[in-house]
Amino acid sequence: MTRLIQRLLPQGRTLVTAVPYLWLLMFFLIPFAIVLKISFSQAAIAMPPYEPLVHWAGERLMQIQLNLDNFAFLVEDNLYWKSYLNSILVAGVSTLLCLLIGYPMAYAMARSSPSTRNILLLLAVLPFFTSFLLRVYAWIGLLKNNGLVNNALMGLGLIDQPIQMLQTDFAVYVGMVYSYLPFMILPLYSNLEKMDLTLLEAAADLGCRPWQAFLKVTLPLSLPGIVAGCLLVFIPAVGEFVIPSLLGDPGMLMIGKVLWTEFFNNRDWPVASAVAIALLLFLVLPIMYLDRAQNTAGEEGEHK
Amino acid sequence: MHGRSWFRNLSLIVGFSFLYIPIVSLIVYSFNASKLVTVWGGFSTKWYGALLQNQQILGAAWLSLRVAALSATLAVALGTLAGMVLARFGPFKGRTLFSGLTTAPLVMPEVITGLSLLLLFVTMEQLIGWPAGRGMTTIVIAHVTFTMAFVTVIVQSRLVQMDESLEEAAMDLGARPWKVFFLITLPIIFPALLSGWLLAFTLSLDDLVITSFVAGPGSSTLPMVIFSKVRLGVSPDINALATILVTIVAIGVAIAGVVMTRQQKARDRDAQMALAANQQMIESLKKG
Numbered sequence: 001m002t003r004l005i006q007r008l009l010p011q012g013r014t015l016v017t018a019v020p021y022l023w024l025l026m027f028f029l030i031p032f033a034i035v036l037k038i039s040f041s042q043a044a045i046a047m048p049p050y051e052p053l054v055h056w057a058g059e060r061l062m063q064i065q066l067n068l069d070n071f072a073f074l075v076e077d078n079l080y081w082k083s084y085l086n087s088i089l090v091a092g093v094s095t096l097l098c099l100l101i102g103y104p105m106a107y108a109m110a111r112s113s114p115s116t117r118n119i120l121l122l123l124a125v126l127p128f129f130t131s132f133l134l135r136v137y138a139w140i141g142l143l144k145n146n147g148l149v150n151n152a153l154m155g156l157g158l159i160d161q162p163i164q165m166l167q168t169d170f171a172v173y174v175g176m177v178y179s180y181l182p183f184m185i186l187p188l189y190s191n192l193e194k195m196d197l198t199l200l201e202a203a204a205d206l207g208c209r210p211w212q213a214f215l216k217v218t219l220p221l222s223l224p225g226i227v228a229g230c231l232l233v234f235i236p237a238v239g240e241f242v243i244p245s246l247l248g249d250p251g252m253l254m255i256g257k258v259l260w261t262e263f264f265n266n267r268d269w270p271v272a273s274a275v276a277i278a279l280l281l282f283l284v285l286p287i288m289y290l291d292r293a294q295n296t297a298g299e300e301g302e303h304k
Numbered sequence: 305m306h307g308r309s310w311f312r313n314l315s316l317i318v319g320f321s322f323l324y325i326p327i328v329s330l331i332v333y334s335f336n337a338s339k340l341v342t343v344w345g346g347f348s349t350k351w352y353g354a355l356l357q358n359q360q361i362l363g364a365a366w367l368s369l370r371v372a373a374l375s376a377t378l379a380v381a382l383g384t385l386a387g388m389v390l391a392r393f394g395p396f397k398g399r400t401l402f403s404g405l406t407t408a409p410l411v412m413p414e415v416i417t418g419l420s421l422l423l424l425f426v427t428m429e430q431l432i433g434w435p436a437g438r439g440m441t442t443i444v445i446a447h448v449t450f451t452m453a454f455v456t457v458i459v460q461s462r463l464v465q466m467d468e469s470l471e472e473a474a475m476d477l478g479a480r481p482w483k484v485f486f487l488i489t490l491p492i493i494f495p496a497l498l499s500g501w502l503l504a505f506t507l508s509l510d511d512l513v514i515t516s517f518v519a520g521p522g523s524s525t526l527p528m529v530i531f532s533k534v535r536l537g538v539s540p541d542i543n544a545l546a547t548i549l550v551t552i553v554a555i556g557v558a559i560a561g562v563v564m565t566r567q568q569k570a571r572d573r574d575a576q577m578a579l580a581a582n583q584q585m586i587e588s589l590k591k592g
Contacts, residue, residue: 012481013393020386020452021398024405027449031420034427048426101322104315111312120316122561127323129502129553131510133527134546137534138326141333141543148329181323232411239413241513246534256513259415263517273423276416283413291407294457 032280039273040067050269070274080275083253084282090169090244090254091237094176095184098233099226101177102184106225107218109185110192117193124185136175136246143171143247171247176237184229191225192218224293231290235283255279327550334543351544361529361545368509368526371440375447376504380497382448383455383504388485390456391463409453418517421446425518438520446518447511451504458503462496463489492571495564502556509549 041050074080109120127135142148143165150162165171195218203213241256248254255275263272334352338345355361386406409417425435425442435441470492474484490497512527519525533539 016385017389017393017396017402020382020389020456021402021405023382023449023452024386024402027421027424027445028405028409028417031424034423035416035420038423048430101315101319104312105319108312108316120320122557123320124323126554126557127327129506129557130327130550131506131527131546133510133512133530133534134330134542134549135326137530137542137546138330140534140537142326142329178322178326181319235411236413239415241415242531256413256415259419260513263419269423272419276419279413280416283411287408287411288404290411291404294407295403 098184106188175243183232187228372508379452379504383452387459414513418514447508455500
């Protein structure tokens with residue numbers, strides 16, 4: 001009987017592995033190969049709007065035309081460089097702001113009593129479950145010239161006339177931090193919550209002041225949480241489209257917006273693909289790093 | 305110590321106000337009689353009425369709900385398998401790639417995922433004639449692909465926390481792997497599946513960017529309609545819609561919370577009973 005199970009086991013395992021594996025290969029990995037392929041082709045007025053790469057010339061002769069124009073275009077045109085750099089800047093600053101706001105929150109959550117902890121955790125997760133689009137939209141109403149924030153500031157007599165906040169970089173940062181904050185809080189919280197508090201007692205016994213203990217014990221130990229949180233915010237923020245297009249200046253250069261415009265407005269699929277490939281090349285390393293970080297975290301959990 | 309707890313409370317209050325004031329403001333202004341969203345013109349429910357008259361929004365909402373229910377269910381099925389593979393199967397050939405493929409969709413900028421899926425569908429249509437055109441099928445496939453990553457993470461972390469000895473005990477008693485999974489593992493990780501389903505459902509219901517790429521001309525989902533309206537400015541009926549969605553989500557999360565607490569209590573009770581039975585047995589053995 002056991003032998004029978006053992007013989008059946010690998011088969012079952014293969015099947016269980018194969019189904020999600022094939023799905024992800026088919027609908028996540030192979031598409032990138034197609035994007036790469038189309039980034040080498042030429043735009044055409046057709047449906048789909050690009051020239052085929054492979055031409056059949058004669059009986060068995062296959063011609064492949066690789067067209068590097070799209071990438072040359074990306075390098076030559078300043079618009080793309082500026083968009084990439086600006087996206088990285090905006091994503092980097094947003095990540096930093098998320099960390100500065102999220103760390104104290106995660107710390108406070110992890111150090112409160114177990115019953116409050118669960119309620120606070122639920123409160124931090126709940127925005128995840130409410131529409132991202134509508135939460136970004138809410139900020140339009142708050143930041144408008146006659147919006148809630150300006151009205152409140154004028155009511156308090158702090159300003160005489162409304163400050164232009166909507167359609168500025170400020171609004172984009174607010175929207176970014178607001179939307180991505182839960183992604184920062186959750187990994188930090190789960191890291192800080194697991195921390196062995198006796199280490200802090202030991203530090204105190206050895207004469208560490210609380211802030212020294214924080215800097216020398218808590219902060220270094222929470223580094224994996226910080227790294228995971230920062231990557232979870234930074235990577236999707238680089239390609240963000242919705243927040244800059246709803247809250248930012250229409251002229252604000254963000255690579256997600258550029259890709260969207262190339263695709264939907266200019267109908268230039270090959271250039272859009274080239275933009276995507278260039279962005280992907282930039283993000284591959286952080287994504288791999290995130291994957292490795294998550295795996296080590298998972299293994300540590302298994303050992304416990 | 306007092307100084308520090310003061311700082312902690314402050315950071316919690318400021319942080320959570322920041323997270324919740326926009327949502328609360330949406331709800332409050334949905335009951336505003338004035339069309340100017342930021343000027344209070346008295347209490348009114350007229351925007352809810354206007355919303356129920358809007359066929360475009362209702363049609364889009366119906367499509368979005370069907371897409372979300374279907375893709376959340378498929379995502380839970382696939383994500384549970386993937387979570388099992390990552391948490392229980394140990395090293396195997398191609399594991400690194402598999403783990404990368406489950407992590408990457410979590411963070412991949414949506415414009416890239418959307419564009420690549422669209423190009424895949426177009427190529428597939430050219431090669432094998434399926435999917436013919438774009439619509440609900442392509443949207444569901446796209447949504448399953450990016451939401452299953454979230455389910456995988458939730459299920460995997462739940463399985464890692466779970467006591468493996470229960471599964472081993474069932475195996476020792478002769479249960480086949482699939483039986484162990486359905487009778488032992490699945491009931492224990494059920495709350496994780498439930499929250500995975502809810503998260504996949506809301507992510508699908510909410511997605512604008514990926515959907516815009518893979519949706520055909522005739523299939524506008526709710527976020528696509530909202531986005532085209534919102535681009536032109538604030539409109540009060542969108543506030544009403546937001547309030548309805550937030551309420552539905554809050555109820556869903558509350559129900560899930562109650563179910564999970566109950567399960568937890570039932571488990572604790574079972575554990576206590578098992579412990580008591582054990583103790584009795586030891587006592588009787590001692591006496592004997």
